[in-house]
Amino acid sequence: MNGPASNHSGVRVQVRGLRKSFGDQPVLRGVSLEVEPGETFVIMGPSGSGKSVLLKHIIGLETPDEGDILIEGESVQSRGFMDKYRMAMVFQSGALLNSLNVAENVGLYLTEHRLKSPEEIRRIVAEKLEIVGLTGSEDKMPSELSGGMKKRVAIARALVVEPQLILYDEPTSELDPLMAVTIAEEIVNLKARIHVTSIVVSHDRDLAFGVADRIAMIADGEIIFVGKPAEVRACTEPGVRKFLAAEFKLNKT
Amino acid sequence: MFQNIGEMVLLLWRTIQSLPLIWRQRAKVFDQLFEIGNASLLMACILSVFIGGVIALQTGVLLVDRGLGSFLGGVVGVAIAQELAPVMMSILIAGRIGSAMAAEIGSMRVYQEIDALRTMNINPVHYLVMPRVVAIALTLPMLVIFAILVGWFGGAMVAAYNKHIAISFQAFFNSLRDTVEFHDVRNGLVKSFIFAIIIGLVCCHQGLVTIGGPRGIGRSVTKAVVNSIVLILIANYFLTRVLINID
Known part of the structure; x- marks a missing residue:
């Protein structure tokens, strides 16, 4: 490929003190995290916690109120940034041109x-x-x-x-379990094949623990825990425990 | 309102900046040309016949009563070339093509297709706005030439066959030839070119700023058409002032 920076290595992503509000509603409250080159990083959290908004900031679709996102040390808001790095995003709806x-x-x-x-x-x-x-x-x-x-x-x-950085927004929503597994395998294969940095936003716990090198838990626009899958499973932080332990307990009498 | 105006001026500037890419985007421009011509030619024909007819009817009776029937062709000719063809065709295109543009781009915005373009480093102005503005700016003047000719014909028909007017085709077109000058038609074309830019920019801009779901798209379409028509009529007055001074 003759596009920008024609190598296949993943890029380092740094999110620093990101804040964003829509009107009076704060969505991101000082989010900071770091993703290593070639890492598969899953951002997990309940609906409305700010996951997708964070993803849009990382690829430059939203402008932060405060803070910055750096790819290889360069701000995504800087001029000509998109010409330097190859990035791709898989939208929740697919966002195909109809x-x-x-x-x-x-x-x-x-x-x-x-x-x-x-x-x-x-x-x-x-x-x-x-x-x-x-x-x-x-x-x-x-x-x-x-x-x-x-x-x-x-x-x-x-x-x-x-891509050097690929972002997935809820990649397994609307999919049957078999197809969800296929997609998860593809995320893992892609990393093995081209050493791409992947950031996956999801509330699918199986996907997260299946593909992640590290997982960040987000709640109410704040990162409440970051760690390897085993560390997340062992985490005692109430917000993380509540999310991971949630299951159907219906009284069917 | 001032924010909208500022954004549209910026959109115009970005569209002008993207003009060197016109050859690369020629397929999209041709698609739009076909779309606009195909969707509006028949309607333009019907509209123009009746506009020419009603002008001939209104002015013909008055002029004939005062013994000035021999001026009818000229009056109808100038009115259609300078004012009615450019304004009415622009309103037609705003309603028929501008609304479709706003709806298409608005739905692309709502369903994240424009975000997808941005993530692929494809500039939506190059990909969506420029081909549409160029196509409409090329088509509208051509449509106006067509509307002028058909409008004159409609006026001549009414002049000839209405028993209160009864002015022959030959007398009508002799008067028209003596009165209408090149600059009358040129002014109409200049106006239509500027109206086309207004329609293209207003409708694409409304599409690009659409928020919400289907209701948001509907709101954008309504605003696109209404704002286009209002701006066309305002611009028409000031353009007429400028063009009269030039003539």
Whole structure:
């Protein structure tokens, strides 16, 4: 690939004192964390805790009220930052362009940046679709795909970028358990293959403990614990315990 | 309101800056050209015939009563070329094409497609706004030329076949040829070009700032069309002042 910084190593991510409010509602209250190059870092927490907003800040889609996000020591808000690093995000809804078919969606990055010839792009698209188990879906429109298929197309689209940092927003929501496992395997394989730094936002505990090198627990816009999966399991912090111990206890009389 | 104006000026500047990429985005520009032409040509034809007809009807009866029927072609010709064709076609395009633009971009915004573009380092102004503004700026003047010709024809029809007016085609077009000058048509085209920029920018901007779900998209579409029409009518007055001075 002839895009920016054409190496496959992951990048270091540092979040420093991030604060964000929407109107009077504080969403992030001084979040700080550090993700090592090539690490799979899971941010876990209940709905509305600020996970997705944090992810949007990391990729530069939101501007912080206070604090900064540094990739390899460089602020994501700095001019020309996106030209230097290859980053990709898998949105919760897939966020496929509805006017384009699957092949056009997957190859969009290469087409728009004119990085490959049309034949090359077709080959790469077919290769990435094969990885996510969607061979032969090139001509389908997003409206013809199920939620899970859309998510897999979104992952294929992210793979095309050959990212140094990949962000997943609830990658297993709306997926059946089998497909959730496939996606989790793909997250792990991708790390092994291209040593990408991955940040996964999820409230899926199985996914988190399955793929994470480290897990951060977030509640009410604050990081309440960061540690390896075993450390999180052993953590006695009430917020973490409450989240991990939550299960259905229904009286069916 | 001032924030909106500021954002639109910024959007205009970014669109102008992205113009060197027009060849790269030519496929999208052609798509939009086809979309605009296809969606509006028939409507433009119907609208123009009846606008020409009603102007001929209103002014024809008055002029004929005062023995000035021989000026009818000129009056209808200038009114359509300078004012009615550019303004009415712009309103038509704002309603038909601008609303679709605001809805499409608004839904892309709501469903995070624009965020997805940004994460791929694809500038939404280059990818979405510039092709649409360029297409509308090319199409609207062409549509106005078409509307002028059809409007003149509509006026001539009413002038010839209405028994209170009864001015022949030949007399109508002789008057029109003697009165209408090149700058009348040119002024109409200049206006339509500027109106096209207004429609493109207002509607794309409204799409880009859409928030909320389907209701937000609906709100954006309404604002896009209403703001476009208001700005077209305001701009029309000031453009007319400027163009009269130039002539």
